[in-house]
Amino acid sequence: MKKIFFTLLSSSFLWVACESNNEKVTTEEDVVEEVKTVTEEESMSYLLPSPLQIAEIFKNSGLTYIGDLTNSTESAASYNTKYSQKLNFGVYSADMAYCIINNQTQSAINYLSTLRELSEKMWMTDVFNTMGLSKRLENNVGEQDSLTTIMADLQIRLDNYLDENGMGYTGPVIFTGAWIETMYLGAKVNQANSNEKLIYRLTEQSVVLENLLKALEQINEDNDFDELIADLKVINENFDVLEESEEAKLSDEQVEKLSVQIIELRNKIIKN
Amino acid sequence: MKKVIFYSTILVLLLTTTALKLEEVQCVAADLKNELMPVLKPEYKYDSSKITRVLYKKEAFQSGVEVPLFMGEKYRFVFNTAGLPKDIEINIFDKKPSNKMKNALFTLSSVREMGKNIYTYEPEKSKKMYVVYTIPATEEENLKGCVVFLLGYKL
Numbered sequence: 299m300k301k302i303f304f305t306l307l308s309s310s311f312l313w314v315a316c317e318s319n320n321e322k323v324t325t326e327e328d329v330v331e332e333v334k335t336v337t338e339e340e341s342m343s344y345l346l347p348s349p350l351q352i353a354e355i356f357k358n359s360g361l362t363y364i365g366d367l368t369n370s371t372e373s374a375a376s377y378n379t380k381y382s383q384k385l386n387f388g389v390y391s392a393d394m395a396y397c398i399i400n401n402q403t404q405s406a407i408n409y410l411s412t413l414r415e416l417s418e419k420m421w422m423t424d425v426f427n428t429m430g431l432s433k434r435l436e437n438n439v440g441e442q443d444s445l446t447t448i449m450a451d452l453q454i455r456l457d458n459y460l461d462e463n464g465m466g467y468t469g470p471v472i473f474t475g476a477w478i479e480t481m482y483l484g485a486k487v488n489q490a491n492s493n494e495k496l497i498y499r500l501t502e503q504s505v506v507l508e509n510l511l512k513a514l515e516q517i518n519e520d521n522d523f524d525e526l527i528a529d530l531k532v533i534n535e536n537f538d539v540l541e542e543s544e545e546a547k548l549s550d551e552q553v554e555k556l557s558v559q560i561i562e563l564r565n566k567i568i569k570n
Numbered sequence: 571m572k573k574v575i576f577y578s579t580i581l582v583l584l585l586t587t588t589a590l591k592l593e594e595v596q597c598v599a600a601d602l603k604n605e606l607m608p609v610l611k612p613e614y615k616y617d618s619s620k621i622t623r624v625l626y627k628k629e630a631f632q633s634g635v636e637v638p639l640f641m642g643e644k645y646r647f648v649f650n651t652a653g654l655p656k657d658i659e660i661n662i663f664d665k666k667p668s669n670k671m672k673n674a675l676f677t678l679s680s681v682r683e684m685g686k687n688i689y690t691y692e693p694e695k696s697k698k699m700y701v702v703y704t705i706p707a708t709e710e711e712n713l714k715g716c717v718v719f720l721l722g723y724k725l
Contacts, residue, residue, distance in 0.1 A: 341631070341632060341633045341634060342633075342634045342635070342636055343620055343622070343633075343634070343635050343636070344635070344636050345618055345620055345635055345636065345637045345638065345721065346618060346638075347617055347618055347638060347640075347723075348616070348617045348618055350615075351615075351617050351640075351723050351725075354725050355640055355643065355725065358725060446615065447615065450615045450616045451616075453616060453618075454603075454607075454616050454619075457618065457619055458599075458600045458603065461599055461600070461621055462599070462600060499640075502640060502641060505638040505698055506638050508638075509636055509638050512636070
């Protein structure tokens, strides 16, 4: 028995020692030869901005607060499929960001509760468990910078959670809901009070939609997102008219067509 | 009693060596990301992040991240390479990696310092950018790690 243990023990030490030696040898012989370049779609990944950043940029360009535009918290109970829960988790995140940047702290707290409720349905309770977010929001009423920092912390927490739990495929779906809702808010405010800066910022979102479509296509192995991708592609066609210029902006008619399609898709998502 | 102590010691040693081996290849992305947060604050707010897991191969290869940036806004790119067992190259290009007219805006090898794992880049102009990781060839089996990229914004 003793012999067996000694053999096992010495083998395990040898194993670790051999692995370390291998590492050194390889480092010395490290030669970079021909490099396969990033031309294949599968070796690229697509970064999606935080809904908070988009909302803040819209706000700096004239996105004012209009009550009753956001999705009702009561609707959360009716989202019974994982797909509608993920999309509407994004919608509510965008609504919370919209309330925060407009100092509507109580509404933001209500959206936080709704997000927690949805996260429980999605088995993502840990995202909110340890943050004491409601208290932090309450303690910082009127403190714009602190409120946006709290929202940014929530984004970090969500990103970490999805990564640690191998749920990277969920991120683009949640983001789709958030992006559509932010675009919806921008489109509605612009319809109420047309604003050149806001139209420019709405146009600029074509770069995000491009990345979003690629990210969704990467996770669409089982064709679960065919319909969503098709709907987003219709919206993307609005940007085909743009010339490759930094100052490119949709005309009033073009932005109206875009707005109608955004509103339609947003209403489809929240009714799911 | 002596036997119990003897076998327990052996068992503990076995478990420890196994744990050491496992730790060697582990990439605790959240910890690596947390190390980057102070590099953003207080000027920049967290926007998004991408953890790229790397499995070294016998041939060198590239992997990339497409980064949409909004005009006129300020950004800070932050990388943590501490989760990599072997150095990689990081480039940031202004055009698609396949575009022959692309310009390298940032090259890690030109700023790399011994013992330093955190690097930052702030673009002068905000437009879509492409982060490209070049992973060197290795003969070592199952060599893996991760690189963490975090983006901060300032409005």
